[in-house]
Amino acid sequence: MGFTYTKPRDLQGQVNGKLTIPLELWHNFKIHPIAYRSLKAMEAHANKDKVALWATGIYRPYVTQVKMFNERYVDHYIKGETKSYTSRTWNGVGYYQRLGTAAAATPGTSNHGWALAADFATKTSSGGIRDVIFDPDNAGPIPNAYSWLTLCAGMYGWSWQEGRSTGEPWHWVYISGDVIPVAVLQYEGKVPPVPPPSRKPGWWSDYIGKSKATVQAFSRDWVVAYLQSVVKLAASQAVTVTGDLARGVPPIFDGATDVAVKNVQTIYKLTVDGVVGSQTWTKIDELATNFK
Numbered sequence: 001m002g003f004t005y006t007k008p009r010d011l012q013g014q015v016n017g018k019l020t021i022p023l024e025l026w027h028n029f030k031i032h033p034i035a036y037r038s039l040k041a042m043e044a045h046a047n048k049d050k051v052a053l054w055a056t057g058i059y060r061p062y063v064t065q066v067k068m069f070n071e072r073y074v075d076h077y078i079k080g081e082t083k084s085y086t087s088r089t090w091n092g093v094g095y096y097q098r099l100g101t102a103a104a105a106t107p108g109t110s111n112h113g114w115a116l117a118a119d120f121a122t123k124t125s126s127g128g129i130r131d132v133i134f135d136p137d138n139a140g141p142i143p144n145a146y147s148w149l150t151l152c153a154g155m156y157g158w159s160w161q162e163g164r165s166t167g168e169p170w171h172w173v174y175i176s177g178d179v180i181p182v183a184v185l186q187y188e189g190k191v192p193p194v195p196p197p198s199r200k201p202g203w204w205s206d207y208i209g210k211s212k213a214t215v216q217a218f219s220r221d222w223v224v225a226y227l228q229s230v231v232k233l234a235a236s237q238a239v240t241v242t243g244d245l246a247r248g249v250p251p252i253f254d255g256a257t258d259v260a261v262k263n264v265q266t267i268y269k270l271t272v273d274g275v276v277g278s279q280t281w282t283k284i285d286e287l288a289t290n291f292k
């Protein structure tokens with residue numbers, strides 16, 4: 001789907017939807033072991049914020065991809081039943097999507113076939129499972145898991161880029177490959193934890209529907225803590241992180257972190273470009289030493 005990212009090395013030589021590597025189970029869904037580590041950490045964080053993270057699907061074997069594709073696409077146009085143009089090509093044949101169906105990848109190409117895509121869901125107050133949807137005007141009483149993911153999933157290595165392109169708020173892809181995000185290492189106790197600022201339960205819900213500026217203001221303190229841990233990790237691994245952090249550590253520099261860096265730059269009157277150059281690093285270092 002025009003979306004490229006680095007996959008874990010152990011998927012080299014594997015066939016999409018026919019994986020032979022050992023997979024883990026998260027809420028009974030098969031998942032790649034590295035993405036599983038991330039989800040364990042992310043789920044703990046979400047639970048602290050009163051978001052019951054769940055899924056409706058993760059690993060999708062090839063046969064399931066074929067079945068789903070055949071339910072949603074046909075190889076000829078049907079007036080009133082399919083879109084009028086082909087949107088998928090499979091074995092050299094163009095396919096028309098049935099109206100009213102969600103998109104499905106051409107069999108053998110889905111990120112679900114690598115066990116790296118998750119269709120996130122949340123538990124309702126009655127105990128049911130509901131897809132994560134973008135519903136800012138109707139957030140309560142069901143916690144708006146989409147809002148939470150938008151703010152927090154990036155630092156655990158999950159990207160919404162593909163879900164955004166297909167109009168699916170629930171569809172997220174683990175793009176961090178073999179680079180374990182700092183937030184995961186902290187959860188696992190492998191990086192000294194920086195205590196996050198204390199917040200009341202459900203803090204994030206206060207920011208639903210608020211202006212971007214308000215969200216940026218709220219993100220300042222935890223991002224400083226977060227970036228501090230990035231600095232520490234880089235030092236401990238003798239990694240030189242200069243210039244554009246996005247180039248050096250792409251998977252953890254996502255969404256919220258980008259907002260956060262720009263926020264630090266805004267507050268301290270640096271060039272607001274989201275690029276962590278020497279001035280921004282110096283400021284973050286300075287802030288980090290005060291952050292205990």
Ligand SMILES: [Zn+2]
Pocket residue numbers: 112117118119170171172
């Ligand atoms: Zn999906």
